[in-house]
Amino acid sequence: MDIESIRHQFPILAEGGIIYFDNAATSLMPRQVAEAMMESDLYYRANVGRGLSRHTKRTTGVFEEGREKVADFLGAEPREIVFVRNTTEAINIIACGLPWKKGDRVVTTLAEHHSNLLPWQVTAKRNGLKLEYVIPDLNDLGDLEPYNKALESKPRLVSMVYVSNVLGVRLPVAEVVRMAKERGTLTMVDAAQAAPHFPINVKELGVDYLAISAHKMYGPTGIGALYISKDAPQPQPLLVGGGMVTDVMLDGFRVAETPTGFEAGTQPIAAVAGFARAVDFIGEVGFDNIEKRCKHLTGEFDHKIRSYDRLRVFGAEGTDKRLGIFAFHIADLGVHRVASLYDQFGNIVLRSGHHCAIPLHQEVLGVERGTVRASMAFYNTVEEIDKFMEVTERILELVGDA
Ligand SMILES: Cc1ncc(COP(=O)(O)O)c(C=O)c1O
Known part of the structure; x- marks a missing residue:
């Protein structure tokens, strides 16, 4: 699958500028x-x-x-x-x-x-x-x-x-x-x-x-x-x-x-x-390709995001259990602040809050303040994940040991 030509069909991706990791809220739309x-x-x-x-x-x-x-x-x-x-x-x-x-x-x-x-x-x-x-x-x-x-x-x-x-x-x-x-x-x-x-x-x-x-x-x-x-x-x-x-x-x-x-x-x-x-x-893209790519991206993200001590990822570890959606906290930072830092430092589109799932957050995850969510689609790339990790490091530096 030629991912570049597929990305080209999505003007928001083709024009560059933003990293769209809010696919669980709504996906992007191809030109056709x-x-x-x-x-x-x-x-x-x-x-x-x-x-x-x-x-x-x-x-x-x-x-x-x-x-x-x-x-x-x-x-x-x-x-x-x-x-x-x-x-x-x-x-x-x-x-x-x-x-x-x-x-x-x-x-x-x-x-x-x-x-x-x-x-x-x-x-x-x-x-x-x-x-x-x-x-x-x-x-x-x-x-x-x-x-x-x-x-x-x-x-x-x-x-x-x-x-x-x-x-x-x-x-x-x-x-x-x-x-x-x-x-x-x-x-x-x-x-x-x-x-x-x-x-x-x-x-x-x-x-x-x-x-x-x-x-x-x-x-x-x-x-x-x-x-x-x-x-x-x-x-x-x-x-x-x-x-x-x-x-x-x-x-x-x-x-x-x-x-x-x-x-x-x-x-x-x-x-x-x-x-x-x-x-x-x-x-046309084919679910085989979508699943393969999503698994690859999920694995990359899962592996990289878990290397930071002060970042807590919710839910099961491993690529076979997850479909490109990650809810997390960074230290004690407020979730909306974290999402706006990703936006400010890397033009990365995330979602913060309860994601219309308050009982899941409160009763199952035991968190009051919601989470920050990064959600990928098959058209995202490893380069975008790497950029996300760079911004994560910048935010962690900002937090320091506080
Ligand atoms: C699991 C799940 N169910 C239902 C909905 C509601 O979808 P819609 O807003 O399109 O009605 C969403 C939207 O985020 C969802 O993620």
Whole structure:
């Protein structure tokens, strides 16, 4: 893989100047994705699914091809793919839309992004559900016992993250989904951080619901996908209005089948074109290459960052457990100060704070002040890592022995 020519496709990388290590927040976008969106707006502008002209039908066809591409990316059928704004919206649809019974139990983990916590808290309050948290063992991610225990009493649903946005660790989703299925428990997976890193096949996983966001996989913001298995209970739609019904009476309406029933209102047509192009882009680069490069970069970063005594890295050591995401502290420095020093000294883009995972920081990592996070994508380089380490040394010099 010629990384330089790939970097050239990303104007922010090609023009140089910054080191972008904030890929877990949002990835960069290659030129062809932006061009696909522009082409959609300039040449295929019509409202999809509304109108019988050849032009409108052509646009609708392009939109549905986008759905086919995303379905293919996840190993799903197109009718199981709902376009949503993002992972957050997808999880809200499932949490708000399933027919809950008072006393139902929902299980999630303490490794979650707030997107996979708050919707369940709200739903639990509204419907009288019991919400339980599994505390994953970060030193032994393969330990299934905490999940086994939580699943013993056959909860209604378990919803968990595939890859932690703070620690970059991969949770044992396939095993938990299998265990849940054996007990008749529904499963939802937050795959926001997994989708850019390795192939996902929803049928092999056997999951009922799964969510991804295009902006974390080189695509546009404002678009994502919710997989709803055709064999799983279909939730009630979160939004109602135009384009999602088969009939409307004065006292009610009939919701169209999935996915149409979940896509009320005019869709983000150009964003879907960009999403489809981002999926093509990943296919062109190839997950084999992405995984190989990410492993290499993770190994380099892991090895180098652990050589500093006054720098504390959270989570498991070793490249096989991590996907390019590192949360850390430097001595007693405040996390926002550290991130701004990296910015000031090296034009390095990091994130500082709780990364929308306050319970993970407080209950699992035991830190109040959050962490600084460096997150890489396959297009980052060892030279960028070396520059990061140079800046780290500068910051450590500044801290001195204090
Ligand atoms: C693991 C995880 N889940 C969910 C989300 C929410 O994604 P979005 O903001 O696209 O809804 C994020 C975003 O950082 C994430 O990292």
